Amino acid sequence: MKIQTCLLATVLLWPATIMQAADALPSPYPYSEPAWSPYVVGFLIGFLVLSTLWLAGKKIGASSAYSDAAGMIGRLVAPRHIASLPYYQKSKPMIGWTLTIVLGAILGSFIAAWTGGELTGSYLQEMWVDRFGADSSLLRAFVALLGGALMAYGARMAGGCTSGHGISGTLQLAVSSWIAVICFFIGGIAAAMLIYRI
């Protein structure tokens, strides 16, 4: 309960933290262009999800990789504590399908960026710097940490993320996935508008 109160307080305080720094973002913003047409990429991702369903009998997901990884780190540090948590008793943290998907995705993206000359190596991204300035490293760390934590918590509650629900679930016409993905966007639009445009 204490942790929840803490989290809630941080969420409520975050707009205040952000308001101090902000510069107006250029409008319209000069967005970068993707290397390939989004339609080609979308077609191939659709085809990829069909292939995994057919050949491996599995969906493509991502978020549960992080909960497995967190559980496995826990198993190394405090095995008995992890074994006492009902969530991990039900879905034992092991090296599984989704974890290999996520590890593969890191490698695949590296190959794509490397071959396309798009490797960044930057900590603060351009759009963030335009808004919060080049000296906002600590703010970015805080926001990214909080964002990641909320996202993982929400994904576990909703039963998946933008991959598992947003693509694999929606294309199988699951009601849970369509509700979840609509809520992803409602929450995301509200947060992004507050952070970048207001």
Next chain:
Amino acid sequence: MKTVSNPRSVETENVHKDRSVQMRDTDSKQSTSENWNWLGASPGKLAAGLVFGVIFGFLLQKGGVAKFDILIGVLLLENFVVVKVMLTAIIVGMIGSYGLRRMGVIELQINETKYGANVIGGLIFGVGFGLLAYCPGTNAAAVGQGNLDALVGVVGLLFGSYIYALNSKFGSGTVSRWGKRGKLTLPEVFGISPGLFIAIAAPVLIGMLILLEIAGY
């Protein structure tokens, strides 16, 4: 559901289907994590996962959806690359998975509908997405392309997952039990056949993409 070699991998197969569903039957038989396996699937399947993952990450990066501004851009309703990628994938996958199901080569693999958990979990996820700018899959792609802030995102994702697991100790909450409807699909809700639903939905989604192009996005 093939290549099942031992009882433990049966267990993991189920775990992956719907993790949150299984939270409620808490028949906590006190197992110690020392005797849990480290491998959750056969090495062959894990290798296949790695290969599919490499393709997935490659496509995400080439599609530009590992980029900070493109991901924030969709949430500001200014850049629609993400929508184009997602809708195209959904249209192709919707028609393809229906065909493959008719052929009997794949089964439906969806999560239970739980209005409370789907809505509230979804909104929490969304706020986190707006803050981090990368979602769990594209965060991996962002790490691969060298966005160092995505590494902080990884730490946050690990932390949030642990908090969720820790929270499961204090009961799974009423929210997650509210509005449970089982494995529901959209055609069932509308009371029409999946084939008819797709025959209507595919042109509608294609129409949305055409409208986006006409509007100049």
